[in-house]
Amino acid sequence: MAEYRPDKFKVAQSFAAAATQYDDVAVLQRQTADELLDRLSLMTVEPERVLDLGAGTGRNLALLHQRYPQAQLIAMDIAAGMLKQAKKRFRDDLGFKRWLPQNKALQTITGDAESLPLADNSVDLVFANLALQWCDPKQSFKEIQRVLRPNGLLMFTSLGPDTLTELRQAWAAVDAYPHVNVFFDMHDVGDAMTASGLADCVLDVEPYTLTYDTAMAMMRDLKILGAHNVNEGRRRGLTGKNVMKNVITAYEQFRRDGLLPASYEVVFGHGWKLQQAGQQHAEDGSVHVSINEIQRR
Numbered sequence: 001m002a003e004y005r006p007d008k009f010k011v012a013q014s015f016a017a018a019a020t021q022y023d024d025v026a027v028l029q030r031q032t033a034d035e036l037l038d039r040l041s042l043m044t045v046e047p048e049r050v051l052d053l054g055a056g057t058g059r060n061l062a063l064l065h066q067r068y069p070q071a072q073l074i075a076m077d078i079a080a081g082m083l084k085q086a087k088k089r090f091r092d093d094l095g096f097k098r099w100l101p102q103n104k105a106l107q108t109i110t111g112d113a114e115s116l117p118l119a120d121n122s123v124d125l126v127f128a129n130l131a132l133q134w135c136d137p138k139q140s141f142k143e144i145q146r147v148l149r150p151n152g153l154l155m156f157t158s159l160g161p162d163t164l165t166e167l168r169q170a171w172a173a174v175d176a177y178p179h180v181n182v183f184f185d186m187h188d189v190g191d192a193m194t195a196s197g198l199a200d201c202v203l204d205v206e207p208y209t210l211t212y213d214t215a216m217a218m219m220r221d222l223k224i225l226g227a228h229n230v231n232e233g234r235r236r237g238l239t240g241k242n243v244m245k246n247v248i249t250a251y252e253q254f255r256r257d258g259l260l261p262a263s264y265e266v267v268f269g270h271g272w273k274l275q276q277a278g279q280q281h282a283e284d285g286s287v288h289v290s291i292n293e294i295q296r297r
Contacts, residue, residue: 011134015056016081018225022057025221028208032157032266033060033129035206039268040067040127040155047071047124051147053113053156054078054131058086061106062093064127074107074123076116078134083108113140118147128156130266133183137192141271145196150275154198159183160205160265167262170215170250174243186267198271206266211259215251218262 015022037060048071050064055075065073075086090106091098111117113128113135126144144154164180171179184192186203193201212218254261 012078015077015079018223019057019079019081019085021224022082022085023059025224026056026059027210028264028266029056029130029225030059031208032268033063036127036129036155036157036268037063037067039270043153043155043270045125045153047152049074049123050125050127051076051118051123053116053126053128053144054134055086055108056082056131058083058089058093060127060129061086061090065090065094065103068125069103071124072104072107074109074118076109076111078110078112080110083110114143115139116143116147120146121149122147124149124152126152126154126156128154130157130159132156133159133181137184137189138195141192141196141198145198145273148273150273152273153270154272155270156268158189158267158269160267161185162263162265165263166251166254166260167215167218170247170254173250174246183265189267189269193269193271197273199274201269201271203267203269206268208264208266210262210264212262213259215248215260218260 047068050068050071051074052058052061052064053076055061055077058075061073061075065071073090075083075090077083077086087106087108094103097103109117113132126148128144132140141154148154159181161183163183168180171177186205190201190203193203210218212221251260
């Protein structure tokens with residue numbers, strides 16, 4: 001799998017280019033975000049600082065603000081163009097309420113989940129909807145664990161390897177290049193979470209299916225979303241008309257009830273950064289360890 005990891009430069013480019021049209025076709029992203037927010041409502045947390053990691057166009061920022069009105073919101077994305085849209089959308093969603101004195105200004109930061117430009121122990125909640133699938137899970141969870149304060153919570157969705165299986169099979173009938181992004185299995189994700197130091201980790205998988213009239217319509221949506229093939233081992237150059245025609249023909253075997261399915265394997269997960277014995281969490285986010293605890297170690 002490591003052979004076909006996403007090219008981060010291409011990821012940033014693709015999502016920057018997609019920013020202005022992204023919301024028009026982000027059906028799956030809205031569905032998974034709503035489910036993740038429902039799951040978040042079951043968690044007992046009162047965060048002071050909330051990081052929307054992979055914030056995209058900012059659709060979830062107002063919803064997080066509504067849930068935690070006293071919290072400082074931080075929107076982070078690898079694509080600066082996405083954050084420009086997020087700032088505008090958050091301002092529009094809040095309307096005149098943004099002028100209320102208790103509302104804190106939105107912070108926007110361009111950054112990669114594998115190297116978060118945040119201090120240790122600096123956020124209480126990380127909310128990441130369909131963003132971490134573009135990352136090395138070992139590195140991204142290690143970074144998330146680092147920036148979380150003790151008793152902080154990570155809530156996320158990602159994509160599993162059965163995502164777009166129909167498109168993957170259609171391309172496999174044509175050539176041997178990776179034309180569909182490769183994603184990590186839930187068990188690999190869980191192992192990476194545990195290795196990072198996150199605790200009480202819970203993961204499960206839910207299937208989602210979108211339907212299209214044609215294969216080309218589905219592939220156009222992927223391109224608009226910025227989620228088309230960004231693998232390092234992808235085929236270079238343009239795809240010929242005959243090759244694409246063969247892919248479309250191969251995809252037709254999946255048509256049911258007049259529509260073509262696009263299947264998604266969505267991984268839902270959460271984990272905590274536990275406060276270790278002897279540690280005290282200060283208001284500024286620093287962690288103090290008693291002398292007795294140091295001596296015991």
